[in-house]
Amino acid sequence: MRWFIWAALGCLVAIQPSYIHPDEHFQSLEILAIKFGQIKGSIPWEFDSANAARSFIPLYLNYGFIFKFFDHVRPRLLLSIVRLQNFLTYLWAYKFALAHIGHSYEADFLISTSYITSCYQSHSFSNSLETVLLLVVLSLYNDLIRLRHKRHCLESVLLGITIALGIFNRITFPVFIVVPSFIVFWQFYRKSLFSLAVFTAALLCSIAAFIYTDTLLYNSTHYVIAPWNNLRYNLDVSNLAQHGLHPWYTHFLINLPQLVGPSILFVQAPRRSLRTLANNMPLLSIYSGITLLSIFKHQELRFLIPLAPLFFMCSHFRESWNKIGVYIWIAFNLFMGIIMGCLHQSGVIRLLDAMRQDKLEVHVWWKTYSPPTWMYANKNLVASTTNFVNDTEKVENVDFSIVHDHVVDLKGCDTNLLNYTLTQFLSQNAQVALLAPKSVSSLLNLLNTTFRFIPTRSSNLHLDLDHIDIADSASWSMGLIQYNVIRNDYAHYYTSIVNN
Known part of the structure; x- marks a missing residue:
């Protein structure tokens, strides 16, 4: 028994x-x-x-x-x-x-x-x-x-x-x-x-x-x-x-x-x-x-x-x-x-399941395990990720002109590369969704002067053990959040559209 x-x-x-x-x-x-x-x-x-x-x-x-x-x-x-x-x-x-x-x-x-x-x-x-x-x-x-x-x-x-x-x-x-x-x-x-x-x-x-x-x-x-x-x-x-x-x-x-x-x-x-x-x-x-x-x-x-x-x-x-x-x-x-x-990293699977009926534009995954792209079940999907040149992480293999059915895995790159990636996509008028754990929210705040991150979906049952910083209490937070990303100079337009 x-x-x-x-x-x-x-x-x-x-x-x-x-x-x-x-x-x-x-x-x-x-x-x-x-x-x-x-x-x-x-x-x-x-x-x-x-x-x-x-x-x-x-x-x-x-x-x-x-x-x-x-x-x-x-x-x-x-x-x-x-x-x-x-x-x-x-x-x-x-x-x-x-x-x-x-x-x-x-x-x-x-x-x-x-x-x-x-x-x-x-x-x-x-x-x-x-x-x-x-x-x-x-x-x-x-x-x-x-x-x-x-x-x-x-x-x-x-x-x-x-x-x-x-x-x-x-x-x-x-x-x-x-x-x-x-x-x-x-x-x-x-x-x-x-x-x-x-x-x-x-x-x-x-x-x-x-x-x-x-x-x-x-x-x-x-x-x-x-x-x-x-x-x-x-x-x-x-x-x-x-x-x-x-x-x-x-x-x-x-x-x-x-x-x-x-x-x-x-x-x-x-x-x-x-x-x-x-x-x-x-x-x-x-x-x-x-x-x-x-x-x-x-x-x-x-x-x-x-x-x-x-x-x-x-x-x-x-x-x-x-x-x-x-x-x-x-x-x-x-x-x-x-x-x-x-x-452990369960928010990745949970959000992929929740997003499966959404229209896929550009999804940028940051500071998570690589998203299992098979779970998008998308026949037109383009999957991109970072590359290394002389031990320096770059996004040379990412085609920023592709603004539909595009999934970008930025892995654990620094905020400078994230900043560059978001800027390039937004300059193409792409609708960008950023998926990042709550544990790196303090790092994401460093980009608040350039972008506005608007939470649209989240999963609290997500444990990130890869970015724990003893000096940063936020790094102990559980959860994975999906953000809509817009440039700060367009933020007031977005707000008026949402309110109307």
């Missing part, structure tokens, strides 16, 4: 319009909306045909059905359907893993109550699908070792297909299974060459099919091997520098504690033999994954998402866990569920 309560609560959080990271839209739903809905949007560099660094296969298999049969519903409802599917799929995957690897009440409780389950796993990250695929692979690995006297032909076919899909979903997938794979090869496939041949055939056939399909979808004249293109990009440190470089210990000391929360304070060191540890698939995957991922200099918390259920599966807790730890755990995850699952 308790599990259903936590599952229902997690489901409620999962369908909230929070916005954790731009990749959850631009590397999945944006692409599919363009493909299926024939709309205009923002194509990330990974899916540009010149780079072809991401495979379409995982997207089509995971979300293709939804976009095919629910393309008529409004974008926010479509987003909720996607998140509900991801949440339920993950619930099945971790239950499947517990049944095959070893059920534990503590693991079941921790996974079902973790904010990672309701927030990250429900969102359309490639990392979320990576977790599901990893749980399936480790479960099948465990079956092969536990029942090694059987041939396991069906399991070998499923492994070949799943591992191929995992690689084409994210190039990081192999790091989670490299050590477990060695153990499985040594204990099972080394002694069952027929099963090894079946696995190899399934793996190679799947890879060939994925390459062929990607080649068609990219409309390329040569074979497209998306994982290889992605790997080449990530091996170049100068490319990673564009996304941010981190110390090697970031995953160990910063990301992992955030991932598993206060449970890490109550974990008891395992007292098992080396042989037992060598057969512990979740533990091997944790060691393998976090060690190899730490080699790369760009390290984000979501890269470790697949490790969360594995950590809970192989953890044993001190006696103090039942006395105080469980209460701290619940409080922590309720807090994080509200912050990351309900409030």
Whole structure:
């Protein structure tokens, strides 16, 4: 009964319009909306045909059905359907893993109550699908070792297909299974060459099919091997520098504690033999994954998402866990569920939904996460953003003569660039709407001598954690506001029109 309560609560959080990271839209739903809905949007560099660094296969298999049969519903409802599917799929995957690897009440409780389950796993990250695929692979690995006297032909076919899909979903997938794979090869496939041949055939056939399909979808004249293109990009440190470089210990000391929360304070060191540890698939995957991922200099918390259920599966807790730890755990995850699952940047999705019936002129987004332009569902949309020249942010790629169906993402640029952008559009007699969080209202006030910002719509359920300034109390304010922007020299005309 308790599990259903936590599952229902997690489901409620999962369908909230929070916005954790731009990749959850631009590397999945944006692409599919363009493909299926024939709309205009923002194509990330990974899916540009010149780079072809991401495979379409995982997207089509995971979300293709939804976009095919629910393309008529409004974008926010479509987003909720996607998140509900991801949440339920993950619930099945971790239950499947517990049944095959070893059920534990503590693991079941921790996974079902973790904010990672309701927030990250429900969102359309490639990392979320990576977790599901990893749980399936480790479960099948465990079956092969536990029942090694059987041939396991069906399991070998499923492994070949799943591992191929995992690689084409994210190039990081192999790091989670490299050590477990060695153990499985040594204990099972080394002694069952027929099963090894079946696995190899399934793996190679799947890879060939994925390459062929990607080649068609990219409309390329040569074979497209998306994982290889992605790997080449990530091996170049100068490319990673564009996304941010981190110390090697970031995953160990910063990301992992955030991932598993206060449970890490109550974990008891395992007292098992080396042989037992060598057969512990979740533990091997944790060691393998976090060690190899730490080699790369760009390290984000979501890269470790697949490790969360594995950590809970192989953890044993001190006696103090039942006395105080469980209460701290619940409080922590309720807090994080509200912050990351309900409030974080949620005004972006809420206002996009509210504006969907409005006539789109020029929308300028400032100091927010990049607006998921697929939610405009606009077949004439022009999406523009800033560019960098010698580390200086500019708007050289913005065509200010386009004053209809134009969405401009100014990201976190300074007020000078915002001033320039608004001036250029208004000089073209454009109707400009500015969307900015309340947390930067003091910065916006610096432009009051030039412009008048007239609030027309707002969402109070918007938490901006990127622009908090201890010295500025306004930076702690919640909310996202849509303003009509006019030049101050025309403000009295606007006022008279409104009053009449």
